[in-house]
Amino acid sequence: MAEYTKPEARTVIQSRLDTMSKKNYLAYSKIVQQRAISLLNKLDSEIKLEAVLLYNAVKKWREVDLTSINLSFKNVQFDCVPPDVNAAHPTTQYSAVFIPIYGFNVARYRLGHGNAWYDTFLAKQQNAIRIGIGYELSIIDFENDPHDIDMDIIITESRIIL
Secondary structure, X not given: OXXXXXXXXXHHHHHHHHOOOHHHHHHHHHHHHXXXXXXXXXXXXHHXXXXXXXXXXXXXXXXXXXXXXXHHOOOOEEEEEOOOOOOOOOOOOOOEEEEEOOEEOOOOEEXXXXXOHHHHHHOOOOOOEEEEEOOHHHEOOEOOOOOOOEOOEEEOOOOEEX
């Protein structure tokens, strides 16, 4: 049995994030962006990426911002998720999808803010590589729900988890 329920896990993660300084946030974000660009280069050389979905739904300064990542790739279509949780899901089928992770467990299931927007969207993206973006301090033991979709890859400031 998991140590935390999802609401409990969100509370624990928020307390951890509250201890992160703006300086650490900026340093960690830069590392995560560099790892994401490196991964995209590798994926593009292996499978020839056609379309990539990034997110720009930065709710707080503590979430990694990926909006500038597309400047490194001229041959790939980049779209961004609108920040509104009530927004319609994009209809494009993507090669790779970058998703913000508020928290995640060892089984690579993401913990979001609780509205299931990304899980619903990912269910429609059967062929996309699912890449979660978050921080190492966000790993936590929680029980995932049946509708949750695991990530193929998780990128943090410390590692890339496959």
